[in-house]
Amino acid sequence: MRHRITAAVEIEAPPDAVWAELADLAAYADWNPFIRSASGTLAPGERLSLRLQPPGGRALPIRPTVTEVVHGRVLEWLGHLGVPGLFDGRHRFELTATPQGTRLVQSESFSGLLVRPLRGFLDGGTLAGFRAMNDALRRRVLEPRG
Template sequence: MRHQIRTQIDIDATPDEVYAVVADVAAYPEWNPTIVETDGHGRLGEKLRLRMQPTQGGGMTFRPTVTEAEPGVAFEWLGRLGVPGLFDGRHRFELTDLGDGRTRLVHGESFSGLLVRPLRRMLDDGTAHDFEVVNAAIAQRVAERRGVGAHRRPGPEAPTGRSADAPEPGRAAGLV
């Protein structure tokens, strides 16, 4: 059985700037809320070691192989649970230049194998939610690298529902 999760976010940065964040696997523990430990650099063909801690459920360590690393275009790895065909996940960050210094990040994973059907509900709920959380963290990391600063939560000084120094709604931290 096959199953796919696909999320997307538009980010106020070039594809190369976004790629620099998603392909810097060694820095994931600094900003990625679901990957808390890494070993690897994100080079094509490299076997990584990633310690994942989803927002719901227990953590696990997996060892995916980088299958695509094209700067400004896409970064992808293939991970397997046990033997091939049991539960395989092709995790992908795909970048599209929207012009005007903006990038659409499509972040998803294609799952296949015998365990997809029994795990489908967890994938649709927890994993899809975590991808959205990671998307926001990517946008935040890119903004920090660009020196734009962090988007603050609305405080008492901003009764309109956004901080006085926040960008227009839907563009904060690259969200659309």
Template sequence: MKHVTTVIDIPATPEQVWATLVDTAAYPAWNPFITKLSGELAHGQRLDVRIAPPGGRTMTFKPTVTCVEAGRRLEWLGSVGVRGIFDGRHTFTLEALGDEGTRLTQSEEFSGLLVPFTGTVLARTRAGFEAMNEGLRRRVVAGARA
């Protein structure tokens, strides 16, 4: 099993961050990593997700939502091919920082037979998470000022 975790502090409330995170129709306007996300963000629902990792090829997959705690946590589980070959559990966690804003942690836990051969994939995933985090921060801050 391998993990990728990124963290960013956003000067806004968890509710403001959550509202932007779950407004998936707006992703093409600000999200350089997850360029498409459609489907209902509800437990057990399948999503249609397209990612564009920096320096990598665009990939589409259909994960299943495993956790939704409004304003706090969103999680899905996806697989490339058959389950157990290359699986990823993607998690967004929001933590209130009082007057400081919100801490967003974005992580992925990879498992499956192909994980030992995914070094460059993990590096590109980290770069994609960081780009998405920064895009989210900018979008939330711009919305908070409007």
């Protein structure tokens, strides 16, 4: 079974400004309510260490593999729960320039045996986590810093 969730946000800043915050994994703990900590190198084939905290859910450490990086435009990774094929998630951020700034689309495509029983959680807590992260990223990009 396959399932996809998506959350988008408009950010009144250029894609490079949004990318700078999205790509700064070390700073996630300072602002990100969904991915509470992140480390690793954003390059295809590299493994990341992430700690997800969906609203109302428990923390989940994952070690996905980066599958695509296009500076200022795309960041994607593929993670597995246990063995591949049980529960796989391809997480993607796409940044598109707009006349007002940037449209950020965060999505994840899930596949595997556990997708059906976990679908309610994906459509609830996980999607809420995407939206919370998008809103927090927007605030982070727009907040003045000295």
